[in-house]
Each structure stands twice: as structure tokens, then as C-alpha cells.
Amino acid sequence: MLIREATAADWPAIWPFFHTIVAAGETYAYPPDIDAAAGRELWMLEPPGRTVVAVDEDGTVLGSAKMNPNHMGGASHIASASFMVDPRHGRRGVGRALGEHVLAWARAEGYRGIQFNSVIETNTAAVALWQSLGFAIMTTIPEGFRHPTKGYVGFHVMHRKL
């Protein structure tokens, strides 16, 4: 598996699983009915943000991550990031590899920490992955997310110092 910068040419390969994940409405606070243009706008970041793809030996896109300063000005030294793994390529360590890549990027760029703003508490695989990479649940916003089948659930603010 290789992780490389995403280019505009990668979006057609990202969009199908991005759309599947967002339309399910279970793990992302994006509009479930988002279209491809709005999705690209959200996901394909310009500097100081950055978007990468994880690809296999054939060049197939397995997943993607975007990373950026979480705030501006005096708080721009805390990064944030978002991750999507194609469900057809799950359980291969793609999420972990992307997470480790983001940690390395943030360290290299001089960030002092990484904050995830809304990790849905029912997304237990993601919560466990981030905990295994050193992130702590700082708080949980009660009823912060409306899950399509589980109703109102909390979302975690997670953070890791660098």
C-alpha cells in the first residue's frame, strides 16, 4: 500500500466510496444527499490543507484522508483530519496506515496536536483505532449526532498531543 498526494484525477475514484459513506449518514456529519461537486469541495483540500489517497499495487484507491489546521490564527498549530476507507477494502489496515501518515505529516509540519471534532460514538471501530494511535476522548457532546437507526447519539472530541 502506498499513500500519496491526491490529485484532481483521483476524485472519480474517491467519490463512489465517499458517497456510499456519506449517504449512509452513520459516521459523517456531512449532508447525506451531497452531490459530487460539493463533495469534492469538502474533501479535496488546497494548502495549507492536504488530501492523500492510499493505493494498492495496481493503483486502486483504497481510501483517502484530508488534513488541515483545525482553526486559524493563534490556534492554527492544532491540526485536524478526516478519513474514508472504501468499504470494499476494509479490514486491510488502510485506516491505520492513513492515520499514521497524518501523524507523521502533522509532526513534520510542526503542529503541536491533532484534534478530531466529531467522532460519532457509535463508530466504535474508528474510536478504537484513534485510541490505539494515542488519541484520547476529551469529551462527548451529548445527543450531538442523529444516527439514522440509533437516534440521537453523542460525538467525541478526540485529541492527541504531538
Next chain:
Amino acid sequence: MLIREATAADWPAIWPFFHTIVAAGETYAYPPDIDAAAGRELWMLEPPGRTVVAVDEDGTVLGSAKMNPNHMGGASHIASASFMVDPRHGRRGVGRALGEHVLAWARAEGYRGIQFNSVIETNTAAVALWQSLGFAIMTTIPEGFRHPTKGYVGFHVMHRKL
């Protein structure tokens, strides 16, 4: 004091104190060197966001608040808000009146909570005001903000259920 919708015509009255507050770099995670056009873009929100001004009997703008969904999609029922009071008109209850206005707006719009994403911990007047209006410090992101004279300080994530 009256609180009313802000219009484009109010920006020239907001910009001077917005600029003073942002350039000081002590309480807002906005770029301290922001210009008026970028400031207007950040502050003067379109629906579903909304911006208001507090004015006195003469129509003088004393302060302003913006309010908006904090996230999209399944998390769009949590609001957020930001507040600026002209330092020349401080200690007159403008911040409290704007805060109470935002609480009433969020309730009326059906939000289930309000989250402030980065209340700088050294901004003790703001922290105390939000606590007096029922907001709790949910967590503090360590070293989340670089204060121009105090160095790295934390910022609070604050929340109030509605």
C-alpha cells in the same frame, strides 16, 4: 439596547471593533492580519447562519454575534456562535444580551444544544459569562492557542443543552 438582524450596511460599523479584537490576537482564532473583505466573509453569515447587531438608542452598534449550525448533516442540530463587543462599550451587558439572544434563537430554531469550539481559557470574562448562561466547560485542548503575551494556553470546548 436593541438586537436586530445585521445587514450589509452594518459592516462598516462592525469592522473597526472586529479588527481591533482580531488584531489583538488574544481571544479569537482568526488571522490577526485579516482584512475587511475576509472579515466580512467570516462574520456576515448567510442562512442557515445569521448575524445580529446590538445597537443603542442612537443606533450606534455596540456589538455583534453570529450563529450557525456547528456541523452539517446528522450533527446540524447543534448550533455554534461567536460574539464581539466593541471595547468602547464594554461592561454594559452587551455580551450577555447577545448571548441570551442566541439562546432564544437556537431554541426557537429547534437546535438541541449550542457548542462553542474554542473559548480561549485566558478570556476569563467570556468563560464566566457563558458559565452564567448555563454553558459547561466540556474539555480544554491543551496548548491549543498561542497567546501573544502568555504563550501557549488552552482553549475550552463549551456546551449547553437546550
